Amino acid sequence: MELLLRSTRVVTPEGxxxxxxxxxxxxIAAVLPHGTEPPPGTPVEELGDxxxxPGLVDxxxxxxxxxRAEWEGFATATRAAAAGGVTTLVDMPLNSIPPTTTVPHLRxxxxxxxxxxxxxxxxWGGALPGNLDDLRPLHDAGVLGFKAFxxxxxxxxxxxxxxxxxDAVATRIAELDALLIVHAEDPDRLAGAPQRGGPRYADFLASRPRAAEHEAIAALVDVARRRGTRVHVLHLSSADALPLIAAARxxxxxxxxxxxxxxxxxxxxEVPDGATEFKCCPPIREAANRDALWAGLADGVVDCVVSDHSPCTADLKVPDFAEAWGGISSLQLGLSAVWTEARRRGRTLADVARxxxxxxxxLAGLSAKGAVEGxxxxxxxxxxxxxxxxxxAAALHHRNPVTAYAxxxxxxxxxxxxxxxxxxxDHGTPLTGPPALTAPTGRLLER
Structure with a gap:
């Protein structure tokens, strides 16, 4: 035993x-009774109540x-994540240049x-038109799955x-028994929606209708059914799709x-007009839809809550919703934000940990993560x-001081x-460890 952490409240798989x-x-060597005394000389961290x-996995x-490191970089993103209780993150393959769509790009x-x-x-690796032959090499190189739009x-x-x-990508990924994660909005539905632009949030919301999510998820279900592919719906915003997902499962x-x-x-x-720090795609929808998403979590139809931290420089958040970059910066705040609402709705910290x-x-196949157990x-x-x-916002650790939670x-x-x-x-401040250790010590994970 090298360390003992003691608390009156530990969230374990048993409760x-x-x-x-x-x-x-x-x-974790073991989860022991609270009063267990460690061997002499073992450091003990007394955490009281x-x-x-378990460290969050985003x-x-x-x-x-x-x-695009001026938008975000690994040093700032992981520092913000750590300050928010996140101990593992999985990086999306786009918005970097180059995107993670070949093995050299991954390296x-x-x-x-x-x-x-x-x-x-x-x-994550990326699945694009034309990179079908890169999927197996990326899989062999250790990506945790493949993202597509x-x-x-x-x-x-x-x-x-x-x-x-x-269909071609899903077939190849099924052959690998890999995971396909998908931004699911139908482009024809989006193209047919009113595109007014300007500062009104209501106009932006109308430009990303719920039907676009529903139809894209229906197409994803169809291909997963036919090809046997493991698929995952990213950032579900429309609760209208919950019955479809439940029936497919x-x-x-x-x-x-x-x-x-x-x-x-x-x-x-609650979104003020011109407040494009709230812009994301798919969009934040009405309060009644929010209630239905909570019901989907309670029913187990929605499995995960993750940030979709998609930052940019402040100048890209112009007050026109059509022109502003779409993305919510929240990496450091997810645990507190979700717990604030979860406790109001009678949910527990065990739910949040799950x-x-x-x-x-x-989801990502990270079997060493995700629970406080031996x-x-x-x-x-x-x-x-x-x-x-x-x-x-100015006190947060991600690179640019923009967030919808300000x-x-x-x-x-x-x-x-x-x-x-x-x-x-420690209290939101990154530590560098012993005097001889000055660099961050996170590891790069592979499948």
Missing amino acids: VRAAAVAVTGGR DVIL THVHVNDPG AKQAVARGRAHIDVGF LSPSGVDEFPHLDRHDL AEGVRITAETCPHFLTLAAE WMSTAPAA GRDADFAVLAPDETFTVD GRTLTGVVRSTWLRGRKVT
């Missing part, structure tokens, strides 16, 4: 209980590095990330798949779904669940974050 967590070699959660993060991204990551980092992505270097391309289609903190905590009725750690770890990595988020704070009071303060038994943040 929340008083316990002492023993750490050896960066792994603060809650030990499988939907746009780091943008290399190529270029890994080279940039190496030595800069404060937490562990994995990588069914509508324009917003960047020229990452085009979307049409129905023919989707009931008949044996291998489909999972995620939603995001902003869809669970924000509502269209949605934000256990299920995303399982044999897993000693990754922890220590939370003061009853304390509140007001979000100051000025909001959230409940749940992350006291510290631990990566493989080593404290990496």
Whole structure:
């Protein structure tokens, strides 16, 4: 035993209980009774009533590095993640230049990330028109799965798949028994929606109708049913698609779904006109839709809650919703935002741990992550669940001080974050460890 963390509230797979967590070699050796005394000389971290959660696993993060590092980089993204209790993130293949669509491109991204990551980092590969023959090499090189768009992505270097391309990609990914994760909006429905532009949020919302999500998910279900592919719906915003996903799963289609903190905590009725820090695609919808997404989580139709942290420089958030970059910066705030709303709705920290750690770890195949139990990595988020704070965008650790949560009071303060038994943040401040250790110590993960 190299370390013992003791708390009256530890979130374990068996429930929340008083316990002492023993750490050896960066792994959880055992979860012991609270009063267990360690061998003489063993460091003990007394956490009182603060809650030990499994470190969050955020499988939907746009780091943008290399190529758009002025938007976000590995050092700043992982520092923000650690401050928010996230101990593992998986980087999306687009918004960096080059995108992660070939093995050389993957290696270029890994080279940039190496030595800069404060937490562990994995990588999704990209599935584009024309890169079908790159999928197996990327799979063999260790990507955790493949992302595709069914509508324009917003960047020229990452085009979307049409129905023919989707079928070919799904077939190849099924042969690999890999995972296909999909931005599901139908391009024809989007093209047919009113495109007024300007500062009114209502006009932007009308430009991204719920039917676009529903039809794209229906196409994804169809191809998954025919080809046997494992598929995952990214950032579900429309609750209208929940019955479709539930029915597909009931008949044996291998489909999972995620939603995001902003869809669970924000509502269209509250978005001020011109406030494009709230713009994302698909969009934040009405409060009634938000309630239905919470019901989907409670029913198990929605599996995961992940950030879709998609930052940009402040100048790209112009007050015209048609022209502004679409993306919500929330990497550091997801746990507190979700817990604020979850506790109001009678949900527990065990629920939050399942949605934000256990299920995303399982989705990405990261078997060492996602739970406080023997044999897993000693990754922890220590939370003061009853304390509140007001979000100051300028004090956050991601690169650009823009967030839809600015000025909001959230409940749940992350006291510290631990990566493989080593404290990496203390009250939101990144730590560099012993005097001889000056570089971040996150690892690059491969399948």
